Amino acid sequence: MPQNSQMPENKQMLQNQQVTPSIVYCHARDELDALCAAGITRGKLMEFHSRYKLVLLAHSQPEYREIGPFIAAMDKWPSLSEFTAEYRQRLLHLLSHSPTVANHTNVLMHVQGYFRPYLTSAQRQALAQLIEQYRLGEWPLSAPIAQIMDYMVEFPNDYLAGQHYFTFYSAQG
Template sequence: MSEKIPVGISACLLGDSVRFDGGHKRCAFAAEDLAPFMRYEPVCPEMAIGLPTPRPALRLTETAENSVELCFSNGKGDPLTQEMQSFSEKKIASLHHLCGYIVCAKSPSCGMERVRVYQPENNNNRKEGVGIFTRELMKQMPWLPVEEDGRLHDPVLRENFVERIYTLHEFNQLWRSGLTRGKLIAFHSRYKLTLLAHSQPEYREIGRFVAAIEQWPSLEAFAFEYRQRLMDLLKHKATRGNHTNVMMHVQGYFRPQLNAKQREELTSLIDHYRQGLQPLLAPMTLLKHYMSEYPDPYLTQQRYFEPYPEALRLRYGH
């Protein structure tokens, strides 16, 4: 998984001066930490439909018919809703190779959630909107990991997002290499511990789905459905409780080889993680040590132990 991964991003988050005020909203995590691993495809929808910078700010405005229009906040000019919608539909149709997208929060074109929707006659608003470009993005590609720059400050959301990007990238590589039942089942097997850490009920549900692969006359149709279920499952944040259960399960593989003191040390470290006294990295490092000492074919192939490059340091702090 060394090749750079194609990821879309709002151009302002890379430091491009494309915002309405002539500035940018550079996101350090995207522009510095993630950049060595991603091949970014930046887009500024507002510039793309021909608006200059600087320019009057845009806003989502509710109409008398309960629809939402993209208008200039100064009340001048015609709504730009149709231009933005047409651009979004055409542009996103060419982006289905992407494995993730980082959008600019609060933007009327790019915001993912809680974008202000204004009343037409005053400044009253409610935080219930979605940017027009991002709404179309999530409509056309419901499996795609999409995250806002502000939410990436949260270490749990950040790790979850990056993990989903790498998972989708591997799945897309598999698809391009030619679908077979064997490849799909092997892929699912590699992700079993990962899925278990995210949701035990959905882990069991997707397991039953994969077990019925022979009933699907079209492997491509199966792959479309599997991809959606896989990415929906991974949206659930992996919890301390689920990680603890997974690591205790893995610990069982080494019981015959470990002496009483080693077993006690590992159990204690996992429990300290469960209590929030240690980061996930601590018990994970000891488990990986025992995996190298006592290799097991099933554990060795599990993406759970290395879901993304260690250099991203995403498991260090929680």
């Protein structure tokens, strides 16, 4: 997977342990707090949010659908610091939910769509089957993610390469 300067510093630690919601919560909180300490801007906050989109979708689909329009309206707030405080509260509440198999399956199917133009029919069917086998508990989450990461190397996509989802969940058993 392409390296991203915004990835959590202890990526190796993450890949060698079971990722719990509290680990994801702490990494997101610490990254956002570091951005704030360094001088948050609207652009930096949007970039932060963008890197966590798939993680947020895995944790809570309803809250994911609420936080997107919320951050899109940040320019309507008179104070970036007030907005950031409210965003932080909403983000951490969203991340307090444990990801579910159904939500991970939704994320995987969403990501699969990025490769649709490049994959053969057989490859699309094989990936869809692997995702379904994960959903049924026949394969660990790491199996479809490994296949997706192979496709990310073969068919690079900057948006997907910047997603923390793959850092947090690539070694998930």
